[in-house]
Amino acid sequence: MSAVSNGFVAGEEDHWPAFDVTPKAYEEAVAAIATSMDLDLVGWNVNHLDPVEGLDGTYVMDVTARFRLAGMDFLILFECKRHKDPVKRSDVQVLLAKLQSTGAQKGVVVAATGFQSGALQFAEAHGIACVRLVDTAWTYLTRHPATAAPPVPTGGYSAYAMTADGEDSYDFTPLDGAARATLIPG
DSSP: OOOEETTEETTOOOOSOOOOSOHHHHHHHHHHHHHHTOOSOEEEEEEEEEEEEETTEEEEEEEEEEEEETTEEEEEEEEEEOOSSOBOHHHHHHHHHHHHHHTOSEEEEEESSOBOHHHHHHHHHTTOEEEEEETTEEEEEEOSOOOOOOOOOOSOOOOEEEEEOSSSBEEEEETTSOOOOOOOBO
């Protein structure tokens, strides 16, 4: 059994083709692919070099994707890494800190040269997706945390998405797809 180092098995060659573009062109390629992923979500919007407010300041993210699903707003932060060497754990840790500061729901690290094993382990533990992008090949290496199956609810229940409407009250959207608004004073 060969030892794993820098995301590669010792003695094996990396067979991915070279990706010879500038870092900006690489980020734009990630944005173009993310734009093409419109999955019939409401308001799928992808931005390159998007300023996102966090608890500790503003972060200019390589790429963001925003959408609404079931009456809830979602934010995905993309970090694009076109480095000479595989992405390190510390790069994934920085993205986790940005997720925590901004309240974004998902983080994605996209890399041309792959990931060190510690980066992949950390990403999987924290639900950060690691994607290998070379030319137009988009391959997930991690997607979500390895967790036990969620509990199965029993009995009758109703689910609603609750969002502030900006007027000291809330809008409720039933998660059955029907839009109903109920206002409760704040």
